[in-house]
Amino acid sequence: MDAGVKASISLEIEDLYGAHHGWLKGWLRSRTGNCADAADLAQDTFVRMLSLRQLPVLREPRHYLATIARGLLIDKVRRRVLEQAYLEALAARPEPQDISPETHHLIIESLLAIDALLDGLGTRTRQIFLMVQLDGLSYVQVGRQLGVSVTTVKNHLGKALLQCIQLMDD
Template sequence: MSALPFPSNDAALAASLFTGHQGWLLQRLLLRLRNRAEAEDVASETFVRVLHAGRLAAIREPRAYLTTVAKSILLQQWRRRDIEQAYIETLAQLPDAVQPSPEERAVLLEALERLSRALDTLSVKARRAFLMSQLDGLTYAQIADALGVSASMVRQYMAQGLRCCLAAADAA
């Protein structure tokens, strides 16, 4: 006889949560996504994340909680698609001789996604400052003017951004 992955009380709560709300969540996702397979994937991932969080007994408003988790999953998927699209557009501009292999593309895309997730942990101003410097090539003074902060604040934002990027690289 195999052991349950969590205590039997949690198993009962999980079963109750799933049977009571899976159909509702799927219908809600279908309305938003208009693709049954994608909606089923997001619904399944939602329940997996809820179960792995291990706080089933603490859930007081199951539909609100499931909606929040599902929205988080959708945002991650949409961000990944945006990154993939930007990457594909950039690759299309490269000559064939320097096109990366499919394996290199996958590694680069994963690194871009990791960096994107890391930068999302920064405040809006810190993220904007870092991207203005790294992508637009603006000076600290130009960034300070654009954001309405001091150049020393921009230096702090840049340090935060660099620490984020280093942490993402170390996590690889």
């Protein structure tokens, strides 16, 4: 990206920041109930905008900022829920697990990627994938339970596995 374009975007974002940062932080505080989280998410919203190649023409800048912030908030909540479930599963293990902060971070990032992958699959594809991979059912068993052919099960599982391969390549 041209340095002049980047500087122009930075100035536009700086203007938006000055005009709307306080409002955005208040808007987020009303949704999180936490000043620190609201401040972090407001900052992350503007940081996200800095990664844009071109800033769109904003007729409703607050709506645009709220849309970005809402997505970041959803990501934060999803991460907390997933991390809490992981910690509960870890605590339920018979022997205590000593995991370094780096390993913990990598596990959470992997779980988030898997969660996003599963979320991106169609309902039927996700269901078939989980039945085969987690429940250990055969293609025939899955087909019977869902009332579909083995070929359909294979096709859906193929789609899911392709997504897994693409995730591993990223």
